[in-house]
Amino acid sequence: xxxxSSSVRNEKEIRDGQVxxxxxxxxxxxxKDNSALLAFRGIPISELRNRxxxxxxxxxxxxxxxxxxxxxxxxxxxxxEAVNSIHPESGSQAISDRPGQLVSFSEALQxxxxxxxxxxxxxxxxxxxxxxxxxxxxxxxxxxxxxQDLRExxxxxxxxxxxxxxxxxxxxxxxxxxxxxxxxxxxxxxALHGDHWEDLGFQGANPATDLRGAGFLxxxxxxxLVMDSKTLLMAxxxxxxxxxxxxxxxxxxxSVNITRxxxxxxxxxxxxxxxxxxxxxxxxxxxxxxxxxxxxxxxxRTQHKTISDSGFVLKDLEAWAKKSPKRLLKTLEIYxxxxxxxxxxxxxxxxxxxxxxxxSKDLTFTGxxxxxxxxxxxxxxx
Numbered sequence: 166x167x168x169x170s171s172s173v174r175n176e177k178e179i180r181d182g183q184v185x186x187x188x189x190x191x192x193x194x195x196x197k198d199n200s201a202l203l204a205f206r207g208i209p210i211s212e213l214r215n216r217x218x219x220x221x222x223x224x225x226x227x228x229x230x231x232x233x234x235x236x237x238x239x240x241x242x243x244x245x246e247a248v249n250s251i252h253p254e255s256g257s258q259a260i261s262d263r264p265g266q267l268v269s270f271s272e273a274l275q276x277x278x279x280x281x282x283x284x285x286x287x288x289x290x291x292x293x294x295x296x297x298x299x300x301x302x303x304x305x306x307x308x309x310x311x312x313q314d315l316r317e318x319x320x321x322x323x324x325x326x327x328x329x330x331x332x333x334x335x336x337x338x339x340x341x342x343x344x345x346x347x348x349x350x351x352x353x354x355x356a357l358h359g360d361h362w363e364d365l366g367f368q369g370a371n372p373a374t375d376l377r378g379a380g381f382l383x384x385x386x387x388x389x390l391v392m393d394s395k396t397l398l399m400a401x402x403x404x405x406x407x408x409x410x411x412x413x414x415x416x417x418x419x420s421v422n423i424t425r426x427x428x429x430x431x432x433x434x435x436x437x438x439x440x441x442x443x444x445x446x447x448x449x450x451x452x453x454x455x456x457x458x459x460x461x462x463x464x465x466r467t468q469h470k471t472i473s474d475s476g477f478v479l480k481d482l483e484a485w486a487k488k489s490p491k492r493l494l495k496t497l498e499i500y501x502x503x504x505x506x507x508x509x510x511x512x513x514x515x516x517x518x519x520x521x522x523x524x525s526k527d528l529t530f531t532g533x534x535x536x537x538x539x540x541x542x543x544x545x546x547x
Contacts, residue, residue: 266339341384344365412470
């Protein structure tokens with residue numbers, strides 16, 4: 166027994182001597198306060214946590230106040246605090262557990278009003294160029310021209326439609342995050358690239374690839390739809406319809422096509438009369454977009470349309486919307502009035518209890534500009 170005790174005591178003395186030796190070698194002369202810390206420099210952070218070394222280093226020792234905190238202690242504290250704040254990456258960007266602030270439509274619009282868009286403005290064609298008989302017919306029987314003082318506002322709308330999605334612009338990211346959180350009800354942000362965007366009705370992991378022909382205006386329209394309390398209810402209804410187990414369609418891609426119809430209606434001066442009456446362009450454009458989307462949802466549900474009908478539905482919708490913009494806007498006005506009074510949805514109840522079926526590879530979405538005349542073939546909007 167005595168030999169075993171002596172052996173254990175000798176081993177302990179050897180280990181203590183090794184630690185003291187390391188401490189003596191690593192400590193600069195006269196710096197006794199750092200000797201204990203330097204003895205543990207080779208120990209991983211996870212072990213320091215178990216041994217409560219960090220807490221001991223920063224607390225009072227033996228009833229005396231610590232002096233000047235060394236840089237080693239501060240660095241150790243920072244490393245320990247970072248342990249609980251590291252989050253795994255999703256997609257191409259890391260996600261913070263602190264969601265960003267939602268952005269309003271007016272705030273996003275103000276951003277575009279203040280940045281330099283001169284390079285994009287050069288690309289726009291404010292109106293459709295007509296020649297010959299078409300020009301004469303439009304002059305005699307067409308809608309009035311847009312008032313001169315409203316043309317700058319119109320050009321801004323068309324210029325935004327030329328802008329793409331810039332992942333390096335914080336405002337662009339905030340717009341995307343706001344759309345995602347308002348449609349899904351999530352309290353947290355998501356990666357700007359990832360499969361979760363397909364759940365919202367984009368065709369891939371990067372929403373930027375679906376904005377051709379509508380640019381960032383398509384995202385501004387979605388932002389407008391989800392940030393107003395009245396139109397948010399409409400957006401949620403259409404979103405539920407898009408996830409129907411039979412009548413499903415890609416919600417965001419469909420919205421991009423509605424924006425493209427709106428751009429064409431603006432360029433063909435179909436909205437000029439209403440813009441002149443209200444002395445505004447952007448509110449009229451937004452309302453026309455929302456009303457057209459509402460009309461599409463009504464036709465889609467009541468006529469039992471499916472994704473294979475998308476191209477034909479959109480072409481008919483475009484012709485009807487350009488021909489009867491006033492009637493279209495009145496329909497939206499009636500719908501929003503009903504929402505304000507708490508009345509039942511104009512879209513009707515949807516039975517969405519069954520899980521959404523995966524999109525069939527044989528049935529692909531056709532955009533408004535993708536369907537050739539007299540063609541029954543459908544191709545994805547790119």
